[in-house]
Amino acid sequence: MKILVDENMPYARDLFSRLGEVTAVPGRPIPVAQLADADALMVRSVTKVNESLLAGKPIKFVGTATAGTDHVDEAWLKQAGIGFSAAPGCNxxxxxxxxxxxxxxxxxxxxxxxxxxxxxxxxxxxxxxxxxxxxxxxxxxxxxxxxxxx
Incomplete structure (x- = not known):
């Protein structure tokens, strides 16, 4: 599994490396070419996650390291069958x-x-x-x- 993580998420490589190949990417903007073969995407609030970012990409899961989810189009993710998780209460x-x-x-x-x-x-x-x-x-x-x- 290929997991893209925002480069400003400390310890992400340590946390997710047991699940697959972890690649740190800029969160603003995420290089679209790197989404072409990624299975999961871990973001912060600087990344707008919506249809224009993910349509036609193989992403199966999006996680945000934030309590808020204003930057994520949850309805579109659900419609597209992409799993999603946020971190309510993290701060x-x-x-x-x-x-x-x-x-x-x-x-x-x-x-x-x-x-x-x-x-x-x-x-x-x-x-x-x-x-x-x-x-x-x-x-x-x-x-x-x-x-x-x-």
Whole structure:
């Protein structure tokens, strides 16, 4: 199996080499000629994955190393019978830790206790739920705001 991976995906060769031949390619743009004999494509958000990129190519699977999928035409992949996987939550813990440490820095800098505050959380998805759980575990009140579309 020939697997094309975005050259900016660290450890991709190590992770996928047991599955087949791994070739690193520029993600912006992917050289179309290299898609001609590839079985799988691993991308980041800089690569637009759609019919114009993959029509007539032997790609059987596309993976993205991102939580979001705005760069992937999932409906077309499904119609074309191409498998797809994303990485929802892949950065959730890092984002929660960043937000949490930022709150601690602000509290120290401005001389207040988070225990006496209520933290508003806009969006209670993967990241928001994790942040809410950590804050509440420390006795910090939260005010979660869910998306109107849910």
């Amino acid at each position: 959730a813990i890092a984002v929660v830790e960043y937000v949490f440490s930022s709150l601690l820095m602000l509290a120290e800098r401005d001389g207040f206790s988070l225990h006496d505050r209520t933290v508003g959380i806009v969006g209670v998805g993967n990241v928001g739920r994790r942040l809410q759980a950590r804050l509440e575990a420390l006795g910090i009140k939260t005010l979660p705001l869910r998306s109107a579309s849910r």
